[in-house]
Amino acid sequence: MITRTFGSFTFEEVYELYGVEREDTNALLEEWMNVIPIISDNNQENLIRLKTHLFKQVLNWNEDELKMFFIGPLIELADLETKDFKPFTQRTLETTISQVKITGKVDFLISKGLRTAKPPIFAYMSTSRKQIAAKTHLGNCLLLCL
Numbered sequence: 001m002i003t004r005t006f007g008s009f010t011f012e013e014v015y016e017l018y019g020v021e022r023e024d025t026n027a028l029l030e031e032w033m034n035v036i037p038i039i040s041d042n043n044q045e046n047l048i049r050l051k052t053h054l055f056k057q058v059l060n061w062n063e064d065e066l067k068m069f070f071i072g073p074l075i076e077l078a079d080l081e082t083k084d085f086k087p088f089t090q091r092t093l094e095t096t097i098s099q100v101k102i103t104g105k106v107d108f109l110i111s112k113g114l115r116t117a118k119p120p121i122f123a124y125m126s127t128s129r130k131q132i133a134a135k136t137h138l139g140n141c142l143l144l145c146l
Helices: 011-018 029-035 042-055 063-078 128-136 138-145
Strands: 003-005 086-097 100-110 118-124
Touching: 042 063
Parallel strands: 003 100
Antiparallel strands: 086 100, 100 118
């Protein structure tokens, strides 16, 4: 068995190794996107404050400042912790797909589990401007969808 990290895959490799096909539409995603959220007045004010702060500072912040001053407060407003699901940060995920063990650390995830993330898992990995320019993040993104 081969072991690889999320970051070692290119977009093309994920397509070729796992037979991934692009979908132009997805009924479940469309349904989810059409839900109109109910946002309290207090949360609405906080969202506007966060958005304003982001617009003023986004080009000045480094990755840690973006996490501390925008992403963290936004996640707190979302109140993602329930009796069944919990947010986690900086956790290592590991899976085996088609005889390839894939491992890597993700920045943020929501999953079942009290102290250890358990499926189902929604994961997020941040991408730097340098990674976007080099297109080295595309394999990571696609692997997290598998």
